Amino acid sequence: MMVQLGLIALLVVVYVILSRFLKSSVALLGRSKSVSDVRVSYVSKMLHLGFTAIFVLLICLVLGIGYGQLAIFFSSVFAVVGVALFAQWSILSNITASLIIFFGFPYRVGDWVKVVDKDDEILGQILEISSFHVIIQRLSGDVVTYPNSLILQKAVIRFSSQEAAMAASQFQQDKKEVVTVEDKVE
Template sequence: MEGYKIQIIESLVLIVVLLISSKVLQRIIDKAGMKYTYHKTRIKVIKKVVSLLLSLVFIGVLLLIWGIAPAQLVAYIASLFTVVGIAFLAQWSIVSNITSTLIIFFNHQVNIGDKIVILDKDYQVEGKISDIGIFFIIIKVSENEYVSMPSNVFMQKMVKKIRQ
């Protein structure tokens, strides 16, 4: 038991750091969501993604504390990414859409409720952003018509925001 005392203390400190980091990140996401008036479901999804990433880092550090060699951990993570990469290769657009949604959430000029024009030479879309989901941007073009656009396509288009 005496040999594990340092590892137990380090693990407890890591748990405290995880809890504090989680609360701080949750507040930052809440503030960003309120500042840019994002829909509650969008904020909830971002919180889940951040929580998952934080948990993965926690598990990795915990494994290092309890004696897993860094080389073994790197080999395991590389193998895991290889398998996941091959699994998602056929579904690359899914990963692209999720990444695009995160970028739109934190760095794009448009918000839900903004009136926009998507400048495209083939098919110009004008309307109001109704929702920004994980995979799609929903644009209300008329009273009963909506256009659904994949997030990665939205990121590639020029968007003109119309002041209301």
């Protein structure tokens, strides 16, 4: 019994230290990438939730709860969560993509980008990277909410300035052609 209490105390100390390290590391990474505080808080909470689940699992093992009992419990929980999320699979994929974007997306809020999409030109400035969407304001002023899971699947071109983005816009080129045709009519 004393060994179990000692292991639990050790696990609690390690949990507290690693939780603080995780939170400060995410905050430091967020500052270095110029990410909003809300986004840093969201990512920190998601990682902390996963870390807490691992901690609870370890405590259960130290207390002597058998693998079979844990397997039944977790399979029941995963079955319920799986059925609940099956209809909302895109939500789960967008949340996962949100974490990937936080750690590995090379673009930041304020960058001028073009999402290469054959159906539509999505070119503009990134206003916000939220939990589910990347919000882009087009040159025309329209706002596009592009799902996180899709932006990871598409090629994204980053421009150095608004002028460079305007020069690459197919719609701006169409307008130049219209002006040229009108000039020729006169």
